[in-house]
Amino acid sequence: MLPDLDQLRELPAEELAVNVGRWEGPWTRQSAEYLSRLADALEEDRVRPLAASLEPETSLAAVWLRALLLEKLREFDEAAGVWRRLWWTTDGETRGAMMLASARCLLSAGRTQDAWYPLREAAKDGGSAKLLRQVDRLLRRAAKEGPLQAKRRCRLAIVSSFTNDLLAPVLRALSFGAGLDLEVYLAPFNQIVQQMQQPDPALVTFAPDAVLFAMDWRWLGFADEEADARGAVAERARQIEELWTTCRQRFNSQVLQCNFEVPPDAGYGLLSAALGSGRGRLLRTLNLELWAAAERSPGVAIVDVEQVSAEFGRREWSDAALWNVSKQYPAPGALPALGQEITAVLRAVYGLSAKCAALDLDGTLWGGVIGEDGVQGIQLGGTPAGEAFVAFQRYLLSLSKSGVLLAVCSKNNDADARQPFREHPEMVLKESDIALFCANWQPKEENLRAIAAGLNIGLDAVVFLDDNPAERARVRQNLPEVEVVELPTEPSLYAPAVAQRRLFDKLSLTAEDRERTASIQQNLERQNLAGSAGSLDEYLAGLEIRVELFPFDDLNLARIVQLINKTNQFNVTTRRFTETEVRALMAQGCYTQAMRTSDRLGDSGLTGVMIAIPEGDTLRLDTWLMSCRVLGRRIDEAMFAALVEFARRAEFRRVRCEFIATPKNEVVQDLFEKLGCTPEEPGFFEWPSARPAAMPSVLHCVDRTQSGALLSER
């Protein structure tokens, strides 16, 4: 029980300081909020003596209060310093509030660059709409100094049958937490069809990259019972699909479509779904229709309101009074949940989802310590506590099947660590599910670096899962770009804790996703082979590499877009495109080339992408990237030779290659020189089309890119 604030604030400074210094017990959102109120309520002349009397060593409350008071005294740098010392160790429900206060002080001190990390951390707190609103305010303050630090920018228009003024700030904050700088345009309320047929000039000027269609079930106008149930559903599905088509034609933007909640408290009760013509049945049928329609419509993704409202609780999802007052939907308390769902879709659309889960072992995959307790002694299956770990492993296996790489990052002897994988009957995960196994006594940050390097992914694509708060704090501090999920103390809740962060969502599952772990393992074997073979070509010949080059097509587009958005290393310009943008380039008649390769050891799948844009007598290589798994096999030479051959046939005078250096694409910094291109102005290289580029004879290459509209046009 917190002391009465009015009594507390009347105490003399020293007494108050002693009082706060004695606070113990659970440190909650409420206690943090309480201290903010106390700081706010103190008279000016009492602030400085109190700040001086607070001893930081006495309690966490004393540290917080001191930082809050320093901020009130406008000693922003000093306050920021106090918060900074809490960055790595603060877990739980007060982390967001702490990060928010920290960012606020840094911004007030004019240190915008230092504020990005705490702002992003605060924005990941989906627990409070109020906090997210405050994050959004700070983001807008920071935006006055320059662009937000984000991986991607997105202009999102919301076209809706309900009020979204309160959703927008929450959504902007959550998106920032996911690496997106989101600008939101709210179309006038309840003009859905109108906005597509005759959009407001403001919407046209806004030029959205993405449009969210957010309608609630009332908009559908389904009666309790419909005379023609099938017709009613078909008509609404057709109308919604038409919106998508118009939207894509008019704005060329990604479409996000909210599906429909089945509202509670239907007058028809059970009948609502039991009757084929009842509203409950119609809504469920329509949702299924929309999933199917989205699957066959490029650039359309569903925001699963039906699911998220159920997870949240339907009865709390709506606020009947606020609906009547201002068409507020969903209830204010549900805004973070809806925002997280939309953010999850945006994260997937923009290719910002994580690629790897790095797993601790003791206390995370099983209970106990394998090095001490032995295979017989660890908790795994059998007992209720053991079942919790089995359930978590099942969740991780599902992640792996959906294309997420699993890595082990454990402080253990390698042999001890592998023993349960090989011998324990209840182990769900096998060694073959683990792409990279790092069990040693190195600090975890070093192993995480090795994992990222070994899997050829960025550290920002790694999610660290460890039950030990000390290890989590250490990884946060040394590798702030790694996503650290706070596992609760209760193992039964590990899977929900990870799932609720929505870090791994994807919109489609490619063949490459399904085979990713096997493919990485084959690659490690290839590296061993390379060690034993003589010359490079001898080694390559031994691999019997097949390469297929072909123009982009619908079937492969999902994978192509995925590669464009996540490849960082072998990527000459690192330009990112959404599926919609790639389709636009295809429609323009650009030269597109996708590369698929396989060898004796396995199929690496679609792992290379090229886009070249005609500019007069020049073919400009705008985008060229390859998955790092297939480097060092001279496939780059084959891709380039096909490009040059096409330029010659289509009678371009030259190929112009563009290079943009990034912190991650060092591997291609000399690529064009090595291929034999002539440097032109900085960042550009040239190859005259008349000069053929050699196709490496050691590869078996099939080139199907020497056709297409561009060629016949010219």
Add this chain to the structure above:
Amino acid sequence: MSLDTRLQSVFREVFDDNSLTLSGDFSPATHADWDSVRHVELLIAMEEEFGIKFTTEEAASPASAAQFKTWLRAKGVTD
């Protein structure tokens, strides 16, 4: 903490102004940025702070700081 202080801190948070001083006549008429969106934000923030629920009729009526205070007292919030 007194009702006045709590109410003021709700207004400060919603209007994003830490120096805001709340007087009884503080209303949409005296403050142009008290628009319909702010109004809903105020309702929500007060429901959260005081653990009460406004009726549809209250929520839809013209309000002022003094009016909110009357409603809150009627709902059992004490000074």
